[in-house]
Amino acid sequence: MIAVIGPVEPDLLAAWVRHYRWLGIERFLIAFHFPDHVPDVRRHQLQAASRELGIIPTGTSAGPWHEHINTQLRDALRNRAGAGWHLLADADEFQQYPAPLSDVIAQAEKTGHRVVGGLMLDRVAASGRLTGWQPEDGLDLAYPLGGHLTHRLLHGDPRKIVLARHDVALASGNHRAPGHQPDTDHICAVHHFKWRSGILDDLRRRVRHFTTGTWQEHTPAVRDEASRLLAHVRQHSGVINTSDPRFAARRVSLDRMPDSWPAEARSIVTAWRPHTPTGQDQRQ
Template sequence: MLTAPPPMIAVIGPVEPPLLTSWVAHYHELGIERFLLAFHFPDHVPTDLRHELHATIRELGIIPTGCSTGPWHEHTNTQLRDALRATAGPGWHLIADADEFQQYAAPLHEITDHADRTRHKTVGGLLLDRISTSGRMTDWSPAQGLDHAYPLGGHLTHRLLYGDPRKIVLARHDIALASGNHRAPGHHADPAHLAAVHHFKWRSGILEDLRRRVTHFSSGTWQEHTPAVRDEASRLLTHLNDHGGAINFADPRFAFRRVSLDQLPYNWLAEAHTIHTTWRPRTPTARN
């Protein structure tokens, strides 16, 4: 007898409604039946978009658990996520952002069964940044789909932005997660069984969002624990300025190649294992 699939835990910001629709469809295909979602809208988000997102999620048969507005402090996501997890109850929880499409080497019940057998209380993933063939932050349409609009996958987050590419994608209910779902303090995911987390962040509109983060975190309008988020945003903006407004996908450091949500990238488990076990955060001296 198969165990029930884990509930989805997600905090949703002001994404475009078609992305939310595609995201829900993707996780339905993975077997997710229960979605515990909370919206958070900073003050700049138009009322029309807020109403449209609420209508979209309800048309998909999901009633949002909560909605908040105001500054997007660094702790905002963490607090909302943890409240959703408390509502979800015991068992495994699947955690994802709205631009993260997780991909596994086996059905979810096999993934969690294996973790239980090996006494792992978390399952890890690794970000695979998805970009357009031009490297520019382009629009996309539901007719073409995300795979077609952003067919290249590579390692932008840690090799350009020096961000943490590791993600906790599944966790037992009693395991606390760090900000951004990057770590579970005191627990280590099995590096030999890492999901690919297709990261569809680099779309039209993201540059305005990054500039807003730099401005608000620098001014203190939005509270931060460390300067990491705005530092990463600044690095991308500088890179784009140096490369005519596009990501330099030809740079071999980033290992961009054509990938798909239909199957794991070639040699993914070995590639992800190497990155996961060797990545270290930059020291303050290296950042400077």
């Protein structure tokens, strides 16, 4: 497991580690990065939670969250991990596979693929509110709906590289592996639990810091996506409009992959194109 983790709640980190251990992950290489606004007590709580989970962070850094920071930390972790297959996930991403990881990797090797692809399935509360959650109840209960906000509302790239050979270079955010294409008939579901309590403040901070140059960006894409979500909730009285048919929000679960997922994921992954200011799609 390779992951760069920001100031998430310790309970989310614990749920994340349990999920990936259940998938079969035994070795976690994680690095923490804390922006300047995060108080010391919160940093210490998260680091302590990691140690209680039996994971010693490979590194911890602090300061502005420039767009290149995540990539630099991720690549340093990958260099330390060594040869083999690397699983990559953010702390709010819970991957779901149709088969055990060993079988998924064996299938990729059999077909000559050096990466395995995933597609974000954005998880939201039934009410559309950006609420908190109770560890004893779990994420599935708090955020029972899964839909396609990332690309249909934010115009972001919903594709993920979830598994990659050690020598395959990855683009920022693990969205692409230049020169390598995943098998579109075997796309993993990436349950994306980003839309929780506190996210609106994070998005406002992101827009402000990238706009002023406090945080460096390569393109305005990240803050544009944040701005679209903020505009949407302003238009809908502070909630995500889960009834919008574009989002295809329906009840899903980490225990069972949606029956329609293979065809659904393939159609989105093969048709997705980056958004342009003119509203026209272009091929990458």
